[in-house]
Amino acid sequence: LVEAHPHLGGTCLLRGCIPSKALLHVAHVIAQVDDLATNWGVQYDAPVIDLVAIRQRKESLIAALAGGLAQLASRRQIRVIQARGSFVNSTTLQLQGDDEAIADDHTLTFEHCIVATGSSVAVPTVWQTDSPHVMTSDEALQLSKIPSSLLVIGGGYIGLELGSVYAQLGAQVSIVEMADRLLPEADKDLVKPLHKKLSQLLSGRIHLSTKVGELTPGPTSVAVQLEGPNGATSESYEQVLIAVGRKPNSQNLGLENTAATTDDAGFICCNEHQFTNDSHILAIGDVCGNPMLAHKATADARQAVAAVLAESQETATGHDAIATGATGNPCIPNVIFTDPEIAWAGLTETTAKREGIDYQLAIYPWAASGRAQAIGRVAGRTKWLIEPDTQRVLGCGIVGPDAGELIAAAVTAIDQQWTAQQLTTSIAPHPTLSETLSGAAEVFLGKAIEIYKPKRA
Structure with a gap:
């Protein structure tokens, strides 16, 4: 090695x-x-x-x-x-x-x-500098200090996770993202509760559809050129975190x-x-x-x-082969460890719409979950993407506390090509958030007790 x-x-x-x-x-x-x-x-x-x-x-x-x-x-x-x-x-x-x-x-x-x-870490040439006031995730994790103001360039998972840390530790954090929403690779409905909670934490300092131009470091801060929907501005931050990918x-x-x-x-x-x-x-x-x-x-x-x-x-085929599920590709879960967490596995709505894949949705709103009510986290949701003809599960998305833990069960279901009906046959402990996985399938089939929806014909 x-x-x-x-x-x-x-x-x-x-x-x-x-x-x-x-x-x-x-x-x-x-x-x-x-x-x-x-x-x-x-x-x-x-x-x-x-x-x-x-x-x-x-x-x-x-x-x-x-x-x-x-x-x-x-x-x-x-x-x-x-x-x-x-x-x-x-x-x-x-x-x-x-x-x-x-x-x-x-x-x-x-x-x-x-x-x-x-x-x-990837740093575009235009932003490369040896200024101590401009950092990447490598330096941010060193936690050398908590700046009074921090601009996070990039609304992906790295920027959101580290921005959340610095905000909770006392920095006035702003996030700028070139796309029209945070986490462009994730489904919009999963990102919505996170955006709302982050906006509260950051007092609305989330700037979408905004490009970052020149960074001009000074002795104690960095001047940043921003161009957004309302035009071009120049803002000053004690620290800038570049989180635009790897x-x-x-x-x-x-x-x-x-x-x-x-x-x-x-x-x-x-x-x-x-x-x-x-x-x-x-x-x-x-x-x-x-x-x-x-x-x-x-x-x-x-x-x-x-x-x-x-x-x-x-x-080589067959030697400790990784499961591939209905799509023929390995089901690799993704987790964003923010508050709330976002997790998904298999087919997403974003991908399905882009590639023209037909699907049906099975959604369980956490407002119907006794556990979510007890801990005050009713903004979450669990959803399955269902294949219309076979009712096999193609993908799963979750937003809420411990979504990263819950998604593991969904990976197994996708890998094993379970149907919506099979999701309802396992008994989940009550009251837990894990009930939302089978609960979504029950809603889809019209069998849910706590949510009324007519049975499918």
């Missing part, structure tokens, strides 16, 4: 999923305390934010998990080399680093190599010395078994395409290992 960073774990553990969700946990607790005061008459003193303590807790969490990975590698007798690798040819890597393991030989030969170099780490790998190729976006081209155009080289995770998700990378890894162990692409 060749890894340039001194700790194992990659983007997810070191500067992505884990630290961001740890900080989001803090933000969610602060929000819950505010809710208790507003809606339940339970008053607490205003929170005192100790950034040093928060950073130490975050770093100790990362260190513990990274240490666990190192122990697992050792116990499984995996040779770990701290170095950067680049291909000399299809079966040889040139290694660069100070690891004693390569002191006598800076090359590594192999029969198969799996490229898992991940991705890095790019694959496919550069400087020496791929030109092999038969492996990349597409126009820089992703390494590979087939369904993760083989590139070079029979000795495979690629997994962010570096070989969207969605850039850790669990998608894990699924890729299983496919790649199965293919290598099968010794040929022709015999």
